[in-house]
Amino acid sequence: GQNIDQPTEMTATEGAIVQINCTYQTSGFNGLFWYQQHAGEAPTFLSYNVLDGLEEKGRFSSFLSRSKGYSYLLLKELQMKDSASYLCAVSDSNYQLIWGAGTKLIIKP
Amino acid sequence: GAVVSQHPSWVICKSGTSVKIECRSLDFQATTMFWYRQFPKQSLMLMATSNEGSKATYEQGVEKDKFLINHASLTLSTLTVTSAHPEDSSFYICSARLRENTEAFFGQGTRLTVV
Numbered sequence: 545g546q547n548i549d550q551p552t553e554m555t556a557t558e559g560a561i562v563q564i565n566c567t568y569q570t571s572g573f574n575g576l577f578w579y580q581q582h583a584g585e586a587p588t589f590l591s592y593n594v595l596d597g598l599e600e601k602g603r604f605s606s607f608l609s610r611s612k613g614y615s616y617l618l619l620k621e622l623q624m625k626d627s628a629s630y631l632c633a634v635s636d637s638n639y640q641l642i643w644g645a646g647t648k649l650i651i652k653p
Numbered sequence: 654g655a656v657v658s659q660h661p662s663w664v665i666c667k668s669g670t671s672v673k674i675e676c677r678s679l680d681f682q683a684t685t686m687f688w689y690r691q692f693p694k695q696s697l698m699l700m701a702t703s704n705e706g707s708k709a710t711y712e713q714g715v716e717k718d719k720f721l722i723n724h725a726s727l728t729l730s731t732l733t734v735t736s737a738h739p740e741d742s743s744f745y746i747c748s749a750r751l752r753e754n755t756e757a758f759f760g761q762g763t764r765l766t767v768v
Contacts, residue, residue: 574754586659586746586759587697594754631696639753641687645696 548644572637659760676747682727683749
C-alpha cells in the first residue's frame with residue numbers, strides 16, 4: 545500500500561530552527577509537496593521537490609532524497625505565526641496526491 | 654498563484670436536509686477538481702475526483718448517492734450532501750490543479766455542522 549509518515553506533533557521556540565521529516569512509500573513518484581494548514585483553514589502551498597536536493601525559499605527550505613524515500617521541511621527564524629500543521633503530499637505514478645497526516649507545530653515564546 | 658473560491662465558508666443545517674457547496678476556479682480552467690473531507694486533527698481524505706462533463710470518480714467507501722458531485726463547466730464543481738446527518742459534520746475542501754504535476758490550489762473550505 546501507499547504510506548506517508550510524519551511526526552504527529554513538534555514543539556519549538558520562537559527564533560529557533562525546526563526540521564519536520566516525511567518518509568514515503570508510494571507506487572511511483574512524481575514529486576513531493578509541502579503545505580501549511582492553519583487551524584480551520586485550507587492548506588496553502590509551500591514547496592515542491594521532484595529532484596534530489598535542497599530547495600530554499602526564504603525562511604523555508606525543503607529537501608528530498610528519492611533513494612531514501614525521505615524529505616524534510618526546514619523552518620528557520622521561527623515566528624509565532626508559523627504555528628500550524630504541515631502536510632507532506634506525494635504525487636504517485638498516476639499523479640494522484642497521497643497525503644500524510646500532518647505535523648502540528650507548536651511555537652513557544 | 655491560481656485562485657479557487659469555495660462557498661459557503663460555513664453552514665449549519667438540520668438533519669435530513671441537503672446542502673450544496675460550490676467550488677470555482679477564478680482565473681483558470683480546471684478540467685479536474687478534487688473534493689476532500691477533513692475531520693478534526695486528521696489529514697485530508699480524498700472523497701472524489703470531479704471531471705468536467707463526465708461522472709465523478711469516488712474513492713472507496715464514499716457513497717456516491719449521498720455525496721452528489723456535478724462538474725458542469727470548466728470553472729465550477731458542486732458537492733451536494735444529501736439527507737445530511739450529524740456524522741456528516743466535517744470540514745469539506747475542494748482543490749484544483751493547473752496541470753497534472755503542479756501544486757494543488759485549495760478553496761477556503763466549508764465547515765458543515767448538521768444538527
